Amino acid sequence: MKSFYITTAIDYVNGSPHLGHAYEKVLTDVIARFRRMMGDQVHFLTGVDEHGQKVQQSAKKKGIPPQQFADEVSAEFRALLPKLNISNDDFIRTTEERHKKVVGQVLQQLFDKGEIYKAEYKGFYSTRQEQFLQEKDRRPDGAWPEIFGEVTEIVETNYFFKLKQYQEWLVEFLTTHEDFIFPKYRQKQVLEFLKEPLNDLCVSRPRERLEWGIPLPFDGAYVTYVWFDALLNYYSAVADKPGVWPAAYHVIGKDILLPPHAVYWPIMLHAAGLALPGGIIAHGWWMTGGSKMSKSTGNALNPLDLVAEFGTDAFRYFLIREMNVGQDSDFTREQFLVRYNSELANNFGNLVNRTLNMANRFHGAVVPAAEVAEDAEKELHALWEKTREEVIPLCEGFQFHTALEKTFFFITATNAYIEKRAPWKLGKSTEAHDQALLRTSIATMAEALRLGTALLTAVMPATVEKINAVLGHSPGGNWRDELVWGAKLTGTKFAEALVLFPRPEKPKATG
RNA sequence: GCCAGAGUAGCUCAGUGGUAGAGCAAAGGACUCAUAAGCCUUUGGUCCCCGGUUCAAUCCCGGGCUCUGGCACCA
Numbered sequence: 001m002k003s004f005y006i007t008t009a010i011d012y013v014n015g016s017p018h019l020g021h022a023y024e025k026v027l028t029d030v031i032a033r034f035r036r037m038m039g040d041q042v043h044f045l046t047g048v049d050e051h052g053q054k055v056q057q058s059a060k061k062k063g064i065p066p067q068q069f070a071d072e073v074s075a076e077f078r079a080l081l082p083k084l085n086i087s088n089d090d091f092i093r094t095t096e097e098r099h100k101k102v103v104g105q106v107l108q109q110l111f112d113k114g115e116i117y118k119a120e121y122k123g124f125y126s127t128r129q130e131q132f133l134q135e136k137d138r139r140p141d142g143a144w145p146e147i148f149g150e151v152t153e154i155v156e157t158n159y160f161f162k163l164k165q166y167q168e169w170l171v172e173f174l175t176t177h178e179d180f181i182f183p184k185y186r187q188k189q190v191l192e193f194l195k196e197p198l199n200d201l202c203v204s205r206p207r208e209r210l211e212w213g214i215p216l217p218f219d220g221a222y223v224t225y226v227w228f229d230a231l232l233n234y235y236s237a238v239a240d241k242p243g244v245w246p247a248a249y250h251v252i253g254k255d256i257l258l259p260p261h262a263v264y265w266p267i268m269l270h271a272a273g274l275a276l277p278g279g280i281i282a283h284g285w286w287m288t289g290g291s292k293m294s295k296s297t298g299n300a301l302n303p304l305d306l307v308a309e310f311g312t313d314a315f316r317y318f319l320i321r322e323m324n325v326g327q328d329s330d331f332t333r334e335q336f337l338v339r340y341n342s343e344l345a346n347n348f349g350n351l352v353n354r355t356l357n358m359a360n361r362f363h364g365a366v367v368p369a370a371e372v373a374e375d376a377e378k379e380l381h382a383l384w385e386k387t388r389e390e391v392i393p394l395c396e397g398f399q400f401h402t403a404l405e406k407t408f409f410f411i412t413a414t415n416a417y418i419e420k421r422a423p424w425k426l427g428k429s430t431e432a433h434d435q436a437l438l439r440t441s442i443a444t445m446a447e448a449l450r451l452g453t454a455l456l457t458a459v460m461p462a463t464v465e466k467i468n469a470v471l472g473h474s475p476g477g478n479w480r481d482e483l484v485w486g487a488k489l490t491g492t493k494f495a496e497a498l499v500l501f502p503r504p505e506k507p508k509a510t511g
Numbered sequence: 512g513c514c515a516g517a518g519u520a521g522c523u524c525a526g527u528g529g530u531a532g533a534g535c536a537a538a539g540g541a542c543u544c545a546u547a548a549g550c551c552u553u554u555g556g557u558c559c560c561c562g563g564u565u566c567a568a569u570c571c572c573g574g575g576c577u578c579u580g581g582c583a584c585c586a
Binding site for chain 2: 225
């Protein structure tokens with residue numbers, strides 16, 4: 001069985017989760033569920049980043065220890081997962097012993113190999129903001145903005161990782177691994193970036209400036225800073241699990257692709273003698289009215305509010321259907337309602353309900369066997385074969401939005417098939433051929449519904465489970481077998497009715 | 512400034528060197544199993560602009576305009 005290890009980025013616990021966090025979890029979960037269905041041995045990791053200056057500062061502001069602050073915010077992120085029906089196998093916090101231990105080991109190993117050295121760093125430092133400033137922080141006239149207060153040039157001794165010497169190696173690696181970064185054009189962006197010389201990476205902060213971090217094993221006066229802490233979670237979480245590393249994919253937001261995931265991370269792994277991941281998936285952002293959704297703008301659309309109002313699966317469906325992985329998309333309540341009403345409620349939910357109803361009304365709720373295959377049936381069979389052959393490669397290539405579109409095209413065609421056969425008319429006829437057609441049409445619509453539903457499993461797992469329950473169907477362990485048009489439902493007994501996606505109340509005129 | 516992506520129907524987006532496509536929205540129709548759902552039909556487009564290559568360009572090439580994103584120690 002093929003091992004498939006997939007991760008999300010770890011979320012920084014300096015703010016509450018918003019739509020962007022939710023999306024990344026859902027996207028990764030859909031990939032994880034899809035790979036499980038394809039038979040892979042999946043290990044799915046997510047977690048939180050709890051160290052760093054901002055956590056330390058926020059904790060101080062609230063007058064509580066940083067660990068307590070991290071505990072509180074982490075709990076929020078963790079609580080999000082079951083609400084989104086995320087099937088992660090593990091959840092890592094960078095303050096856990098298992099993580100700190102591995103970070104220490106890797107740092108020590110690189111230090112022993114001479115990959116990390118001590119040097120002086122000279123720069124402009126803002127005491128008020130407790131940070132070094134960059135040239136780009138200057139105002140056009142060369143002065144430092146007011147918020148930095150007094151700025152002085154100071155010299156600080158720190159530890160540096162020899163990033164620069166691996167630049168050529170990384171270019172070579174990316175050139176020979178064209179599919180390392182998805183979408184592809186991002187890989188070009190990285191290679192473009194690598195045309196400029198790299199600097200070595202500062203990996204430490206003196207303890208008097210930053211207490212809240214993992215101490216350097218070879219110098220207790222320092223803690224390691226950001227990337228050697230955060231990025232290594234992917235490895236530290238599975239370091240003691242043989243056969244899991246390397247990761248198949250890291251799913252991240254496009255904002256942390258360059259340079260951390262596309263430059264620091266491959267070089268860190270290479271220098272430490274660890275295998276590189278199969279790839280990096282950089283997804284886009286949810287926008288609202290043309291601006292990025294963030295803490296400040298995103299509060300109007302709390303993902304959990306939509307989950308509470310419309311259900312987890314409708315929310316997951318929208319995120320996956322609307323977003324082309326890698327690109328940005330707009331999120332508005334109006335768009336959500338359009339997809340919810342027209343696709344989930346009218347097209348799909350209604351098909352479930354009417355199928356159950358017709359089986360009940362015209363055949364005692366028991367699914368008959370199909371008896372004839374005329375053009376109407378043959379066309380639907382052919383469309384199914386086509387749909388299945390298209391959807392699987394699309395999912396393998398992370399084109400889930402198109403996969404859902406194709407799936408819904410098949411569901412629409414099933415609705416059209418029903419109209420063509422009109423069982424409610426056949427039911428009034430006593431002719432033998434009409435009766436055979438009636439039984440065939442019920443069997444056909446039931447089988448089509450079962451198959452279309454099976455294609456939605458990764459995106460709407462709970463809904464699929466509910467539908468299978470009312471169809472009296474227990475899917476076998478092999479998903480590919482479930483996708484074969486056959487007679488799996490013949491003889492099963494349907495439940496009476498099921499309204500999956502109730503239409504929302506009309507908004508009140510006063511708003 | 513440099514690099515990358517994008518510009519196609521009212522909206523969101525597919526797409527191919529040879530008569531422009533889907534979904535939603537809009538209009539009409541026949542039906543009634545169903546969540547006033549579904550189905551059928553129709554309306555709707557200088558394919559950003561200007562040149563070039565070609566028998567033929569929305570697609571290829573050049574130039575321009577507009578929008579978006581990236582440009583390192585910031586999590």
